[in-house]
Amino acid sequence: MARARTVYECENCGAQAPKWSGQCMDCGAWNTLSEAVIAPAATPASARAAKGRGSAQYAGASSGVVNLSDVRGREAARTGTGLGELDRVLGGGLVAGSAVLIGGDPGIGKSTLLLQACARLAREEGVLYVTGEESLEQVRLRAERLEVGETSLRLVAETCVERIIATAETEKPRVLIVDSIQTIFSEAVQSAPGAVGQLRESAAQLVRFAKQTGTAVFLVGHVTKEGVIAGPRVLEHMVDTVLYFENDAGSRYRVIRAVKNRFGAVNELGVFAMDDVGLKEVRNPSAIFLSGHQSDVSGSAVMVAREGSRPLLVEVQALVDATQTHNPRRVALGLDQNRLSMLLAVMHRHGGIAMGDQDVFINVVGGLKVEETAADLPLLLAALSSFRDRPLPPGLVVFGEVGLSGEVRPVYNGEERLNEAAKHGFRQAIVPRANAPRKPPEGMAVTPVRRLSDAIDAILRD
Numbered sequence: 001m002a003r004a005r006t007v008y009e010c011e012n013c014g015a016q017a018p019k020w021s022g023q024c025m026d027c028g029a030w031n032t033l034s035e036a037v038i039a040p041a042a043t044p045a046s047a048r049a050a051k052g053r054g055s056a057q058y059a060g061a062s063s064g065v066v067n068l069s070d071v072r073g074r075e076a077a078r079t080g081t082g083l084g085e086l087d088r089v090l091g092g093g094l095v096a097g098s099a100v101l102i103g104g105d106p107g108i109g110k111s112t113l114l115l116q117a118c119a120r121l122a123r124e125e126g127v128l129y130v131t132g133e134e135s136l137e138q139v140r141l142r143a144e145r146l147e148v149g150e151t152s153l154r155l156v157a158e159t160c161v162e163r164i165i166a167t168a169e170t171e172k173p174r175v176l177i178v179d180s181i182q183t184i185f186s187e188a189v190q191s192a193p194g195a196v197g198q199l200r201e202s203a204a205q206l207v208r209f210a211k212q213t214g215t216a217v218f219l220v221g222h223v224t225k226e227g228v229i230a231g232p233r234v235l236e237h238m239v240d241t242v243l244y245f246e247n248d249a250g251s252r253y254r255v256i257r258a259v260k261n262r263f264g265a266v267n268e269l270g271v272f273a274m275d276d277v278g279l280k281e282v283r284n285p286s287a288i289f290l291s292g293h294q295s296d297v298s299g300s301a302v303m304v305a306r307e308g309s310r311p312l313l314v315e316v317q318a319l320v321d322a323t324q325t326h327n328p329r330r331v332a333l334g335l336d337q338n339r340l341s342m343l344l345a346v347m348h349r350h351g352g353i354a355m356g357d358q359d360v361f362i363n364v365v366g367g368l369k370v371e372e373t374a375a376d377l378p379l380l381l382a383a384l385s386s387f388r389d390r391p392l393p394p395g396l397v398v399f400g401e402v403g404l405s406g407e408v409r410p411v412y413n414g415e416e417r418l419n420e421a422a423k424h425g426f427r428q429a430i431v432p433r434a435n436a437p438r439k440p441p442e443g444m445a446v447t448p449v450r451r452l453s454d455a456i457d458a459i460l461r462d
Contacts, residue, residue, distance in 0.1 A: 094175065130176065241263065330359075346402055397428070
């Protein structure tokens with residue numbers, strides 16, 4: 001009989017190597033190889049038996065080739081979780097048979113969010129909560145603190161994926177929560193829980209169970225210090241939806257973001273506030289991303305960011321000060337630091353404003369990360385406001401992309417951004433000329449600009 005052998009698997013890409021090395025030869029990641037034990041290959045008889053079981057499990061799935069036009073699609077039915085912000089990032093609710101991976105730092109509120117959601121779901125749907133990290137008593141204490149203790153939610157403390165699936169087949173829940181995938185192991189893999197092979201095999205069995213039975217499965221995952229879900233990236237490829245739970249250090253607000261969704265839009269954003277009785281939805285997130293100064297201050301510009309299907313008012317703050325060192329600092333929190341350096345060079349070349357001997361610090365209020373280029377123009381105008389120590393006009397909103405030749409390029413959904421700003425009382429706007437509406441929102445004066453110099457002149461002229 002063949003013996004088990006030891007290999008080293010990359011936690012980033014899952015590649016295998018016969019011996020340990022500091023760098024993965026496939027993906028180039030450093031210090032990601034971990035030891036794993038590979039079970040001997042199955043005999044031909046057991047392989048045929050497994051193949052037969054697999055064929056039975058996937059009964060009803062056609063292996064024939066058909067024309068795309070002959071396939072009759074149907075809209076996926078969705079079930080609301082009772083939390084509107086969570087439904088938003090899921091694309092409108094839970095889809096039967098979907099697998100959702102939610103990751104976040106320890107203690108950020110992943111278990112709290114799912115316990116609140118499944119307690120509401122349990123009123124109408126069968127829900128099974130599998131805890132691999134906590135005892136049943138600990139889950140009960142959390143439920144009492146969240147004031148959801150008196151529900152028909154079913155609990156089980158288990159870490160073996162085969163026993164979890166057997167229990168789920170008996171209970172027949174509509175929703176299955178596994179907290180967390182790093183604690184789950186499979187008896188078919190000879191390695192410790194949390195190893196690459198265990199994560200891949202356990203997740204594969206749970207995803208297969210979801211597809212075969214129509215059960216919606218939530219998998220909770222921890223993140224590494226780099227901010228990505230621990231384990232091989234293949235986990236994110238296997239599931240239908242990947243959600244990241246984030247928050248700014250010391251902030252009571254939590255942001256849940258969809259980075260992958262086969263049943264909805266990506267980059268959707270849900271906002272929650274943590275209090276004594278759990279997470280509460282923030283219906284108007286623009287309010288938390290605006291600092292609400294009592295008087296006009298320099299170095300502050302308000303933009304309308306676009307997160308998924310939701311426009312958000314965000315304040316961009318800048319501090320420009322004479323450098324005390326030979327190398328001026330460029331620091332950006334919530335924005336791309338390399339893009340900041342590039343935009344300051346554009347400001348010098350095409351705007352005539354030199355900040356080469358100044359330290360420039362940029363911050364997005366509320367801990368939000370803005371990745372779209374619509375932040376270019378407000379960033380530069382906030383830096384100019386701080387540099388000249390001159391506040392921008394009150395009630396002004398700005399957005400637009402700035403190119404290397406100094407042109408101000410349009411961004412998508414410009415009219416919707418202006419309407420959102422008008423709803424919050426903003427009465428002035430500086431936007432790319434291509435985004436200027438034929439009929440501005442009532443009570444709002446829109447200044448269209450073609451080049452960065454036009455925007456600077458409009459600010460300095462006021």
